[in-house]
Amino acid sequence: MHLHSLLALTFSIARFVLVIADETTVINAASNWGTWEGWGVSLAWWAKAFGNRDDLADIFFSLGETSLNSQSLPGLGLNIARYNAGACSSNSISGETMVVSPDMILSRQMQGYWLDWDSTDPSTASWDWAVDSNQRNMLLLAKDRGANIFELFSNSPMWWMCYNHNPSGSNGGTSDNLQSWNYDQHAIYLAAIAKYASQNWGFSFTSIEAFNEPSSAWWNGETGTQEGCHFNVATQAAVIPYLRSELNSRGLTSAIISASDENTYDIAVTTFNSLGSTALGDVGRINVHGYQYGGGRRDTLYSLASGAGKKLWNSEYGESDATGGQLISNLLLDFVWLHPTAWVYWQALDSGGWGLVDGDNDSLTVGAASQKYFVLAQFTRHIRPGMRILGGGSNYTVAAYDASTEKLVIVAVNLGSAQYLNFDLSEFSQSGVNGALVQRWSTQIGSGNQYVAYNDTYISGTKFWSYFGSNIVQTFEVNNVVL
Incomplete structure (x- = not known):
């Protein structure tokens, strides 16, 4: 063998050794965890404060690049908006006030729309459809940018429906x-x-949720900081058929009821x-919140929902870790077990690490996007509505497949020491094209690279x-993949 060939072979072997992966995950091509409906955000409370901000609408609901306080942000492309039916009003009813x-x-x-119990007719003076314009405007801005799934949810009934007239909960909360x-x-x-929206706002609510964390005991009217209401399960069971009947009587038979948005x-x-x-x-979908974080039997809830033929959403998630570490750990648990x-985030804009963008809904200040x-x-930018969710083959991998474009998306995270990760596509009938480029995007959890593309x-x-590297999340898009 010539020295030239020997050197080339030695270099090739050395290069191959360098890239041998420390861990391998085999993407399960035969799996099917459902068709992805989308990513979303609740509009209360940040949209009440910033509902007229086109730039925030661009950031959260489009996929374009938007500048915010000199920070260039890739749009999240959220397509689900959860609209909160308010429970407050300042009027007096027969001498009674909130x-x-x-x-x-x-x-x-x-602010709620139904001011008093005098009339159920929404065209009368008992109703005020001019309130809550900012939250409603943000929903319409979201729709203009491609959002196509809208859920109406309630934190509390209107104050005058409550025993103590306090929409923050019963005295004591239990x-x-x-x-x-x-x-x-x-x-x-x-x-x-829901009916008024379909006739006057230019969209229809896909689903309606009458409760928010109803079994929880912290909705205390004496100390509450937000709207909330405790509902015993028997009460939930009584209200749900009423809601189905009222929706049907208004011709909203295609709008589903989601329940029960429990905290864990x-x-x-x-x-x-x-x-x-x-x-x-009467329940068309099971909604649950993700505040049990690393705990809880996600698998049991999935088994119950799927066994009953019902879809399942994580309809609210949030925490104060601005690094994104908790978010990705719990999001992976949701994909693997729930x-x-x-999947819906709670406050898109908030302080104390809770927001995806730092801000204050009372002082009306907007800061920077967090690493989260x-x-x-x-x-959100890569696992898109309509994709089939596949088994990622490990607890650190999420996979999704777009049949229309024959594209496989893999999102993976390394929370340990730096290492190579290997992705095996051998279970697909066509695993891409040998030698073809796989586009990747990288984000450092905590600080560092925010969202960087590589070829x-x-x-x-x-x-x-x-x-x-350690604490890195990366997304890969592989073309010409066939199940």
Whole structure:
């Protein structure tokens, strides 16, 4: 062998040794965890404060680049908006007025449309459709940018439906606050909003949710800082059929009821098992919040929902970790065990690390996007509605497939020491084209690279690999993949 050939072979062997992966994950081409419906955000409370901001609408609901305070942000492309039906009003009804908790935060008081019990007719003076214009405007801005799934949800019934007239909860927080004679009134309120939206706002609500963390005991009218209401499971079971009937009577038969937005996976399991067949039959989708974080039986809730033929959403998630570390850990757990078909963040803009963008809804200040924003962008910008969610083959990998474009998306994270990760596509009938480019995007959890694109990764046979530093999340798009 010539010295030239020997040197070339030695270099090739050395290069091959360098890129041997420390861990390998095999993408499960035969798996199917559902068709992805989308990514979303709740509009209360940040949209009440900033509902007229086109730049914020661009940032959250488009995929374009937008400048915010000299920071260039890739749009998240969220397509789900959860609209909060308010529970507050300042009017007096026969000498009765709303009771406000002493600790209530002003930005969390959402104005409601139904002012009094005099008339259920939404065209009368008992209703005021001019309130809450900012939140409503942000929903319309979202729609203009491509959002196509809208959910109407309630944190509390209108204050005058509550036993203590306080939309922050019952005194003490452990008892129901919706008056028993107003079960149907609460349903009428939500159904009337849904009907009015379809006739006057240019869109229809896909789903309606009458409760928010209803089994929780912290909705205390004496200390509450936001709207909230405790509902026993029996009360939930009574209200749900009323809501279905009121929606149907208004011709909104295609709008589904979601329930019950419990705070944790385990509470959601208990509620599901206790609702009863009548109420459960009226529920079109199970909503759950992700505040159990690393705990809870996500798998049990998925089994219950799928066994009943119902889709499952994580309809609210949030925490104060601005680094994105907690977000990605819990999001991966959701994909591996919960198998939602949609995932919704709580406050897009908030302080104390809670927001994807730092800001203050009371002082009306807007700061910078946190690193958490860019971590989430790795998912929202690439796993898009209509894709089939696949088994990623590991607890650090999420995979999605777009049949229309024959594109495979893989999002993976390395939370340990720096290493190479290997991705095996051998289970696909066509695993891309040998030697073809695999585009990748990288974000450093905590600080560092925010959202950087690279063109340096290639398919080798049925595999490709990439170097992951510690606390790195990367997305890969592989073309010409066939199931």
